[in-house]
Amino acid sequence: MADPHEIMLECVNLALAGKGHTKTNPVVGAIIVQNGRVIGRGFHKSFGGDHAEIEAINDCEEEINGSDLYVTLEPCSHFGKTPPCVETIVKKGIKRVFVGVVDPNPVNAGNGIEYLLKNGVEVYVGFAEKACAEIIEEFAKYIYKKQPFYSLKIAQTLDGKIAAKDGSSRWITDETSRQHAHYIRSVSDGILTGIGTVQADDPALSARFLGLKKYPYKIILDSSLKISTEREVFAEKPEKCIIFTSRSNFDEKTAKIDNIRKTGAEVVPCNKLNDGLDLQNVSDELVKRGVLNVLVEGGGKIHASFIKEGMADKAYVFIAGKILGAEGIDSLASLNINNIEGCKTLSDLNVTRLKNDFLFTGKFYDYAKDIINLTERVRNRCSPE
């Protein structure tokens, strides 16, 4: 446990325990080490609750004075839902603070580190930076753009098809892929799909695993309000349903809207854009509800619209060793790309082998890189010449 990098990776694991519960706050993990031994651990458990550093301090049953604090994200220097963590750190006599990455929130963004330095705390910045940055990508997007972070989930054949000619798709990928997909659902704030998928597959949009279900928001884009209240999404926790429908003919749909609202679901009027709903408008409404980390599980049209509008941030592509040929249904609808120069390139690609399938991940935009760059700038600014 002497290597700060290793300890920081353990903080990352702690942080991830809070995933799905922190709304517009970042997930953070912290560990306190005294004389080379861990004496406290903590993570940010839920929006409005104590920050990870305070959780770790409260977890200590031994003397904190003179200890080392490891924390994935720069401690806060401002009053938010809770008082500034840096004051507590100084008061408790913590000697050294190891910071994973700098807080992208401009109200902090180095101020926390500078406060600690001014108060005689040794600060080391930049450990397991990539891991620390990647767990707060959706927070960074929220800070920079005030939009949710959208991950596209696609399950396809090797030749890029999500269903056969007749629409049948159960199951292209195997049970370990589907279990992994349910895990991703379980740590998302919401699962978004289109009315086409609801009508074709009637999904429950819950996260299901052994003996347990979880219910992120079920977000459905349904421009013409075609949805029936008989659908599976209303069967359990209908109050977690948010149905977006076109504002233009909102009044004509009053009876239907009342009917849906009676289930406990929300119906939200939304602007149209091109032949779908305006995703910026959808995004604004989701942010209002603290829904930041959204898994998009649409068909090819929904996925393509998020890519075309520049809203897609990440892709999870489950690829099975199967082929369907040209009659199969494309994983992505038209992107209006005419030549090879126009192709979209994903960065930070990774592949994981599952049972029979492979999971590709890639980013449309790399927020982690921005956080790591900020961390470097703050470190340079605060370093002695």
Place this chain on the structure above:
Amino acid sequence: MADPHEIMLECVNLALAGKGHTKTNPVVGAIIVQNGRVIGRGFHKSFGGDHAEIEAINDCEEEINGSDLYVTLEPCSHFGKTPPCVETIVKKGIKRVFVGVVDPNPVNAGNGIEYLLKNGVEVYVGFAEKACAEIIEEFAKYIYKKQPFYSLKIAQTLDGKIAAKDGSSRWITDETSRQHAHYIRSVSDGILTGIGTVQADDPALSARFLGLKKYPYKIILDSSLKISTEREVFAEKPEKCIIFTSRSNFDEKTAKIDNIRKTGAEVVPCNKLNDGLDLQNVSDELVKRGVLNVLVEGGGKIHASFIKEGMADKAYVFIAGKILGAEGIDSLASLNINNIEGCKTLSDLNVTRLKNDFLFTGKFYDYAKDIINLTERVRNRCSPE
């Protein structure tokens, strides 16, 4: 070097040095160990030449009597281009023989092993079986079906497109993928493509790498004989070109055929099947010429035809982290698959990370499995009760 498995894997590496030169013979590697020390190495260098065992024996400068022979494939017991290896093994006083896999050729298929046993040689069968079987998959297909082994090479986006709407595709994959593809070309007997690809991309169909070129056969399916002698395939080693064209209007094309033959290229009349050439007929002609290991680098139509006719054996799919959307050109044309039950499943999937891309490999049929099963049957048959 004490582990037979490790020594056998070194034999596999030796065997691969012969890849591309053995025509209808299998590649084989052999090592002779005396008192725990390697004293000879050999591999089957070319069709008609000495077998690997004999090469290894001739490589020894020390006493062979009492030594161990490791060989990827069961030594032959029959007169082919050379006398039976098993006789030489016995004469040289080799004490133990470690065999990777049993020879799928029915004239041998355990007979070599039984000959050795009858002559007092200790025989151990089944080391690094998967590796030993995989290097002779094309030989197994030749033995079982008298057809070449066809590997499809596809370079595609994550969403299964091989070109943009306008046909542009240079370059979807990066330079390390292309270099790897040239390596695969270099160990193939032939590279097969369709007239469509020749007209669109004008490929040289040679294997190119640092400071060197290699020229496998350039095999072009050109039903209507549209090819021009100005094409790159004729620019170097035109005598390695084999143009297959429809037999039906062969006579009408006499002038053009003469013109092509003047370059040194071959023009072969071929039966038609559906809207293409009969791939069984093509296969027969290739086998006649000792062309067994064929890399198919067509467009979506050629690849689909090999899959539909049940001729495709393996796929190399280079996948770039890029997307083109539905306008892009599919990596596979129609396979006449209507529902998910009809999808083709590849087995023995693997993925390798290249620079920016990933290389998937998978098998349409697993000949290695057949060889391993045969090996098990022969081992059981020859084992004491």
